[in-house]
Amino acid sequence: MISQPRRLLTTPFWTGITNGPRTYSAYCQNLEERIPWRTLTGRQHFYLDHEAYVAFGENLPTFKPRPEAAKVTRDLEKSRVPGGALVLNYLTPHGKWGIHSTYGDTLRMKTLSRGIEPVWINDRDAGLLGVEDNDWVEVYNDHGVVCTRACVSARIPRGLCFIYHAPERTLSVPKSPERGGKRAGGHNSLTRVRLKPLFMIGGYAQFTYAFNYWGPPGVNRDTFVVVKKLARPEF
Amino acid sequence: MDVRAQVAMVFHLDKCIGCHTCSVACKNVWTDRPGAEYMWWNNVETKPGTGYPTRWEDQERYKGGWKVGKGGELGLRSQNKVDAFLKLFYNPNQPGLADYYEPWTYRYGDLFDAAGGDDQPTAVPISQITGEEMKIESGPNWDDDLSGSPLYAENDINLESLTDEERAGLFEIERISMMYLPRICNHCANPSCVASCPSGALYKRGEDGIVLIDQDKCRGWRACVSACPYKKIYYNWKTGKSEKCILCFPRLETGQAPACFHSCVGRIRYLGVLLYDADRVAEAGKVPNDALVESYRSCLLDPNDPDVRAAARMSGVSEEFIVAARSSPVWKYVMEWKLALPLHPEFRTFPMLFYVPPLMPIMGKIEGGIYEHDAKGLFGDFESARIPIQYLANLFAAGNRGIIEGVLKKLIAVRHFKRVQGHDDVADEYVKRLLREAQLTPEQAEGIYELTTIATVQDRFVMPPIQREEAMPAGCSAEECKGSCGLGRTESPERGG
Ligand code: SF4
Numbered sequence: 043m044i045s046q047p048r049r050l051l052t053t054p055f056w057t058g059i060t061n062g063p064r065t066y067s068a069y070c071q072n073l074e075e076r077i078p079w080r081t082l083t084g085r086q087h088f089y090l091d092h093e094a095y096v097a098f099g100e101n102l103p104t105f106k107p108r109p110e111a112a113k114v115t116r117d118l119e120k121s122r123v124p125g126g127a128l129v130l131n132y133l134t135p136h137g138k139w140g141i142h143s144t145y146g147d148t149l150r151m152k153t154l155s156r157g158i159e160p161v162w163i164n165d166r167d168a169g170l171l172g173v174e175d176n177d178w179v180e181v182y183n184d185h186g187v188v189c190t191r192a193c194v195s196a197r198i199p200r201g202l203c204f205i206y207h208a209p210e211r212t213l214s215v216p217k218s219p220e221r222g223g224k225r226a227g228g229h230n231s232l233t234r235v236r237l238k239p240l241f242m243i244g245g246y247a248q249f250t251y252a253f254n255y256w257g258p259p260g261v262n263r264d265t266f267v268v269v270k271k272l273a274r275p276e277f
Numbered sequence: 278m279d280v281r282a283q284v285a286m287v288f289h290l291d292k293c294i295g296c297h298t299c300s301v302a303c304k305n306v307w308t309d310r311p312g313a314e315y316m317w318w319n320n321v322e323t324k325p326g327t328g329y330p331t332r333w334e335d336q337e338r339y340k341g342g343w344k345v346g347k348g349g350e351l352g353l354r355s356q357n358k359v360d361a362f363l364k365l366f367y368n369p370n371q372p373g374l375a376d377y378y379e380p381w382t383y384r385y386g387d388l389f390d391a392a393g394g395d396d397q398p399t400a401v402p403i404s405q406i407t408g409e410e411m412k413i414e415s416g417p418n419w420d421d422d423l424s425g426s427p428l429y430a431e432n433d434i435n436l437e438s439l440t441d442e443e444r445a446g447l448f449e450i451e452r453i454s455m456m457y458l459p460r461i462c463n464h465c466a467n468p469s470c471v472a473s474c475p476s477g478a479l480y481k482r483g484e485d486g487i488v489l490i491d492q493d494k495c496r497g498w499r500a501c502v503s504a505c506p507y508k509k510i511y512y513n514w515k516t517g518k519s520e521k522c523i524l525c526f527p528r529l530e531t532g533q534a535p536a537c538f539h540s541c542v543g544r545i546r547y548l549g550v551l552l553y554d555a556d557r558v559a560e561a562g563k564v565p566n567d568a569l570v571e572s573y574r575s576c577l578l579d580p581n582d583p584d585v586r587a588a589a590r591m592s593g594v595s596e597e598f599i600v601a602a603r604s605s606p607v608w609k610y611v612m613e614w615k616l617a618l619p620l621h622p623e624f625r626t627f628p629m630l631f632y633v634p635p636l637m638p639i640m641g642k643i644e645g646g647i648y649e650h651d652a653k654g655l656f657g658d659f660e661s662a663r664i665p666i667q668y669l670a671n672l673f674a675a676g677n678r679g680i681i682e683g684v685l686k687k688l689i690a691v692r693h694f695k696r697v698q699g700h701d702d703v704a705d706e707y708v709k710r711l712l713r714e715a716q717l718t719p720e721q722a723e724g725i726y727e728l729t730t731i732a733t734v735q736d737r738f739v740m741p742p743i744q745r746e747e748a749m750p751a752g753c754s755a756e757e758c759k760g761s762c763g764l765g766r767t768e769s770p771e772r773g774g
Pocket residue numbers: 292293294295296297298299300321457459540541542543544545
């Protein structure tokens with residue numbers, strides 16, 4: 043056991059050598075040791091000259107709207123939408139205080155937030171649900187369920203909700219009435235992996251992808267959920 | 278002239294990212310112990326919001342600070358001659374635990390010891406005070422990042438003189454905004470807590486102006502808790518004594534900045550000496566709200582003036598403090614550039630912590646579905662800033678909009694001044710006009726840029742050596758003086774008798 047967090051997994055390629063006072067920094071080798079970039083030309087590439095990228099319209103950075111209907115993403119084929127519930131787009135952005143579960147689950151940081159990883163929703167959407175700030179809600183789709191409290195703010199656009207990425211599933215997690223009284227899950231219970239055709243092309247130079255490392259942006263965190271009020275949480 | 282030296286502070290709100298590293302540093306060093314669980318000597322609030330303890334700015338409710346009486350004299354809002362005695366026994370203006378929050382932890386043991394079953398176990402929240410299971414309903418940072426909230430932002434007292442149109446902006450997604458307000462004890466020049474204490478336990482240190490509670494003298498009456506308009510004195514339910522931010526004086530005395538300053542990620546915090554005329558402080562607090570900022574400024578003395586330095590020596594200010602005052606970053610922000618302002622000067626305690634108000638993001642506009650820069654120049658103009666000027670005026674200028682406009686003009690001028698050095702999208706003439714209108718010279722603009730953006734630790738914290746052993750009364754052993762420092766007691770507390 044060690045009493046303080048330590049730096050680990052320092053690699054010249056991924057983090058830069060961070061053993062000394064230096065902080066994490068990407069691509070140090072390419073810049074400092076002048077190692078060619080891992081592309082066909084050895085230079086940085088902005089334009090992706092590949093016919094599949096051209097066909098998908100992603101040969102240059104581009105804006106793609108979110109899928110507009112639950113039908114496109116098919117997250118709600120087996121989940122019921124009772125009266126008083128809302129179907130919302132669901133996202134899992136990185137939080138203000140943590141990368142993944144690191145530090146965010148400490149008592150100090152839980153005290154400085156809401157004591158739980160809440161779901162953020164718009165004030166008017168909350169009004170439709172009959173939910174006030176800090177009320178319990180059940181959030182579910184075909185992939186899983188989360189029971190947590192609501193954080194209500196006009197800062198969140200209407201029609202969507204989010205839970206910060208990523209709490210452990212240990213603190214104050216109720217059981218889900220919607221799923222037969224089983225313990226509810228965490229933020230990732232509601233997402234799924236979606237393979238995108240662009241992930242499957244290439245395999246050389248700048249078109250070499252690794253899971254969660256680099257590659258064309260995926261859509262696995264862009265899903266739809268049902269949100270409804272949870273009157274009495276059971277632990 | 279009675280010249281006093283004060284270790285004073287500036288927080289530059291344009292730079293605060295709301296990370297709460299300051300709060301955690303303070304908590305870990307000073308208040309991580311029984312009786313102090315709920316105390317956050319340093320806290321950070323999202324504004325608009327109601328803060329911690331909730332609605333602390335509402336002096337109708339808490340009766341903190343000074344008010345100008347009918348005869349024009351300053352009196353404590355929390356007590357008069359008649360009720361000071363009665364309030365010793367029952368004080369309706371005290372914040373209760375619900376106004377702060379009930380500190381909690383989790384029954385972590387259940388994660389290991391729960392009986393076998395179909396489900397993974399979970400650790401439910403329990404009260405740190407009673408040990409019972411509890412519902413978490415508030416915290417020290419409860420409305421963090423909410424802004425447009427019907428429960429919190431909407432009840433921010435600083436919104437009261439805003440137009441309906443300005444208030445509506447709080448709930449519009451394209452206009453909504455927020456800012457962070459980190460708060461510690463202001464170590465005021467005219468502290469109402471000190472004046473309220475029936476036991477004489479509170480005092481302002483002579484050599485550096487730090488406000489402390491003598492833990493041996495404190496009898497736990499809590500008059501200070503309601504008298505402090507910033508709610509920066511906390512009652513320790515375990516020791517039966519009150520406690521407050523001590524500006525990390527043990528660190529200052531060893532040449533280190535206070536923990537919250539030292540750890541600040543945004544480097545928003547500056548520490549330096551101000552000289553002021555103690556003879557004029559009380560008078561300065563009697564002017565109408567509109568004139569308060571100017572009135573307090575007029576009490577601060579220019580350390581570059583040889584007459585002031587001579588008077589300071591006469592008043593017993595040490596040479597080290599006089600030297601430090603001459604390179605004080607606080608003097609620059611507060612007086613030379615007039616960028617930093619006191620928080621709620623209308624509480625009339627003359628706070629010695631000053632804030633540079635944020636130059637809020639300028640509203641863009643949406644045209645044809647595309648979000649674009651405002652047409653009014655590169656950084657827009659401050660009238661279209663997302664946080665209404667009046668709101669900032671209510672926070673930092675007792676409602677005086679002119680003071681805030683003066684500051685924002687300077688902040689915008691400095692940005693253009695630097696822009697033109699590296700880019701050619703701003704006309705020289707335009708920059709000159711902005712500087713003129715903001716009443717800044719190019720040298721001042723460069724100085725503001727440097728101290729704001731690239732200043733080192735040595736530039737931000739200019740501290741004189743503090744020789745506490747010389748300031749202690751002769752013949753008082755370190756052990757005897759221990760209680761008076763605001764840290765520990767030398768006598769064990771007696772409760773209920
Ligand atoms: S550490 Fe600094 S930047 Fe972070 S919240 Fe505190 S004052 Fe703001």
